[in-house]
Amino acid sequence: MEAPPDNDVLWARALHFQHQDGSPALQGVSLGVREGEILAVSGPRGSGKTTLLRCLSGLVRPQDGEVWFNSVPVHTMGPLSRERLRRDRFGWIDPAPVLVPELNAWENAALPLMLRGTGRRRAKTAALEWLDRLDVGDKARRRPRELKQAERQRVCIARALAVAPSVLFADEPTAPLHRADRAQVLRTLTTAARSHGITVVLATHEAQTAGLADRAVALLDGRRVRTVHLPPLAETTVATGAAGASGTEGRAACSLSA
Numbered sequence: 323m324e325a326p327p328d329n330d331v332l333w334a335r336a337l338h339f340q341h342q343d344g345s346p347a348l349q350g351v352s353l354g355v356r357e358g359e360i361l362a363v364s365g366p367r368g369s370g371k372t373t374l375l376r377c378l379s380g381l382v383r384p385q386d387g388e389v390w391f392n393s394v395p396v397h398t399m400g401p402l403s404r405e406r407l408r409r410d411r412f413g414w415i416d417p418a419p420v421l422v423p424e425l426n427a428w429e430n431a432a433l434p435l436m437l438r439g440t441g442r443r444r445a446k447t448a449a450l451e452w453l454d455r456l457d458v459g460d461k462a463r464r465r466p467r468e469l470k471q472a473e474r475q476r477v478c479i480a481r482a483l484a485v486a487p488s489v490l491f492a493d494e495p496t497a498p499l500h501r502a503d504r505a506q507v508l509r510t511l512t513t514a515a516r517s518h519g520i521t522v523v524l525a526t527h528e529a530q531t532a533g534l535a536d537r538a539v540a541l542l543d544g545r546r547v548r549t550v551h552l553p554p555l556a557e558t559t560v561a562t563g564a565a566g567a568s569g570t571e572g573r574a575a576c577s578l579s580a
Contacts, residue, residue, distance in 0.1 A: 330354040330390075331521050332378055332489060337387035339373050339544075347373040348384065349544040355489075360512055360522040362535035370544040371525035375491045378523060379412050380404035391489070409437065413487035413520075417494035419474035421466040427473075428453060428462040431481040438485065445484075452480035455510055471498045479507065483514055489521045496531070508534055 332355035339348040347370050355361050355378075363371045377384045380396050381404075389396040391411070396404065408414070413434075421430045431449035436442060453459045456476040458469075466474055475498045482490055495511065496504040512534050515522045524535060532538045540547040 329356055331357040331392055332523070333388075333390040334374075334378060335388045337374070337377055337384045337389070339370075339377060339382070339384050346544050348377065348387075350387075351541070351544070351546055352387075353539055353546070355521060355523060358516070358519050358521055359537065360515060360524065360535045362532035362538040363523060363525045363541060364527065364529070364532045364538050365541035365547070366527055369541040371527075371541055372493050373544075374541065375493055375523060375525055379414060379489075379491045380407055381414075409434070411488045413482035413485055413490040415479055415482045415490070415492040415495040417497040419466075419471060419478045419498060421474055421477060423466050426463050426465050427458065427469065427477045430466070430477055431484055434481060434485045448484045449480065452484045453477065455514070456480050456507065472500060472503060475499060476507065479511060483511070483520075486518055487520060489523065490515060492522060492524045494525055494527070504531070 334354075335352045337348045337351045338346075340346050351370070351374060353361075363374060365371055373382075376382045377387075378389055378396075380389070380391075380399065383397060383404075387397070391407065396407065399407065422433065425433065428446055428449045431453055432440075432442075432445035435445035435448060440448075450459060450462055453462050453476075456479055458473050458476045458480070461469055461473055461477075466477075469477070475495070479495060482492075492511070496507055499507060508531060512522070514520070522535075524531070526532050
């Protein structure tokens with residue numbers, strides 16, 4: 323095995339994964355994520371974005387290929403080692419809010435910290451800080467059933483940020499939010515990540531969301547899309563007789579990785 327570059331906190335090579343029905347989800351995807359970088363994984367639904375995040379985070383093992391975190395081979399870890407890695411170093415945001423119904427908002431946000439061994443008072447302080455930053459601090463004592471879906475998702479985002487993870491995996495994190503709320507929540511997430519040195523891998527099908535990242539990679543049918551910029555077309559006259567029509571705009575074509 324070849325170790326990844328030193329400046330990549332995450333590195334994947336030739337990942338392959340098939341769904342249970344035999345349909346391919348990833349077909350030879352390779353990428354590197356630098357420390358402190360916000361990387362957007364873009365593409366339409368069904369392109370393999372979620373599967374890629376699940377492989378990178380150790381939620382599932384790729385059926386072929388390698389995943390490295392800080393020069394440690396995640397793809398060779400057993401289930402318990404991968405679980406500890408996710409608990410201690412990673413954060414995760416689902417596209418739909420998943421909270422413990424018996425706990426109130428601040429307890430849900432503080433739960434991963436307390437599972438790490440952080441004292442209740444310190445965990446509560448961190449949770450309340452992030453709930454305030456995400457504009458749900460006034461809902462801290464309410465249980466999930468008393469919250470709107472968008473408020474529950476903000477609690478989930480606070481929970482992921484409160485532990486100050488090395489890497490935060492965000493799978494369509496603003497999907498349940500109204501369009502007006504998405505920009506504010508994404509700004510909070512990306513600003514917090516940059517100020518705390520958190521690496522973010524963000525899956526999205528929206529170009530506007532991908533535009534907030536430092537860099538973006540695109541997937542299509544489980545493969546990386548590589549854009550090739552072509553030279554402008556030579557100036558031509560349109561066959562319909564509209565004289566002077568110019569074809570000098572830049573062109574682009576795309577190819578899929580092997």
